[in-house]
Amino acid sequence: MTQTTLTDFRAAPPAGSTRRDRRRALYWSYFFLVVFVVFFLTPPIYMLITSLKTSQEISAASSPWWVFDPTLRNYTELLTSSVFLTFMRNSAVISLAVVIVTMLISIPAAFALSRMRFWGSATLATGVFLTYLIPDTLLFIPLYKIFAWLNEVTGIEFLNQWWLMIIIYPTLTVPFCTWIMIGYFASIPKELDEAALIDGAGYFQTLTRIFIPVALPGIIAATIFAFTVAWAQFLYPMAFTTSTDQLVLPVGIVTTLIKGDVFNWGQIMTGALLGAAPPLIIYAFLMDYYIAGLTAGATKG
């Protein structure tokens, strides 16, 4: 009896101090979180600040961190400029087409690799993951040469065509999307598709009626991944397209808005913000799917 009261008594002060420690740790956590949020959000916020300024205010000596005379002129100018709208259209068409192509390739392949074994399927699944590691910076020079050669052979102009990106971007999206879809499909209980097969469903029906609906969160995550990768891709369009009407948004903003020594920073920042908007909007509304896609790749790898 005395024994327990003694230990209770002795245990009490450390418990109190851990509570105080915990509160102190909490305050420090908030402090550092604020510091890092400021660090992480300074560039996008500065983009927004500059995009609302006139050229006069940008070159004036007033504080760069505040807008004294806000204007939407940069936005109206860009959104009515046919060049900028062409960049936007190219980027939008390419990204949507790449999402569709990626899904049409990845979903059946992931189904086959996770459920229907065939000769070499295990090797292929590992190979898919390894190809995901081959960077675009290793492939752009040989691809450039290959498409120049294809032009000589077939007479079709491949280089300097925006639609070439629809052919090339799947190399960036398909391996990763297939990989995470294999993970999602593998987590579906086997009894489910066995029951469907017994009921007389074919493979196609099993895929469309069972796998796609059940793995829909995974498909949404893969779709978001494919879209954001296609939208942000910079190296391939930079290397393969040069005419103003063939450029995608990131390349168009970097190459055409920066003309010689005359930097119209108000417009550049507006363009950059508009270029960042689609992924940011998707992220704002579908954050959980976005993060699920990010973490699925690593935890299942």
Next chain:
Amino acid sequence: MLEGGRGGAGLRRMLRRKSAIAFLMSLPLILVIALLVLYPAVYAFYLAMLNKSMERFVGLANFSFLFKRETFWMVVKQSIIFAVTAVFFKALIGFLVAHFVHNVPAKGQRKWRGMLLIPWVIPPAMSTLAWLWLFDPSYSAFNWLLQRAGAEAVPWLGDPYWARFAVILVNVWFGAPFFMIMYLAALKSVPEQLYEAAAIDGANWFQKMWYITLPMMRNIIAITVLFSLIVTFANFDIVRVLTAGGPIDQTHVFATWAFKIGIESNDIPLGACVSLFMVPLLAIAAVFILRDVNRRGVEG
């Protein structure tokens, strides 16, 4: 007996049909990987052994030419410094910020996490433009703050050392949120009982970190660092937009230098040759991953 034999043949035929269908379903994937990834990767080796006009096979002459150039060794050094430093700080900041998010009450975590991942969501070419403007030689907003505080203006992108610092800083800014998300997910999977048991045993903060958190997160740390090393080593967007390799080629990494030589100066074989120097790191990564896959196969 007869029944069984026929049933076996039917089953075999069905299995053969099944694998044929499976092969057809994976065929587009195989074609994309074979024609647009593997073939170009192998072709790069062949290209790297041609002369500039690509008419003559010159063996390893391009490589020996590179080895004699001072710029090449500068690019090797800068690529390694860039990748190692950036990955180290990305992992460190990601690890710390993940702990800070993990420490705050659960209902506020979503909001913090949402704000902290934003650098990763913005296309890097676009966010680097904002950094380029923040580092502008005459209107730098950072220098404005520094001068207000009584300090000297910093030549962010004009001085080789500051420019190297700047490209690493932007890369850390872009990549740290990814590490944060990964480590946060890993932290949440560490059983709370382990910490409770350690607390009862009187373990302090450092001991909990060293004996519980780090061992539990070893795998995820290894994977993220390995992946990030590959991606950072092969980085193009940030260096290209921020400095385009300058001042005087001091911030070039393999990718931007290969682009400058192969596309801008139109020396495709030499450009291919430069980009091939990213392969050794890839090979090492592949070995580690294959070993991991095999080990998992044995255990599973």
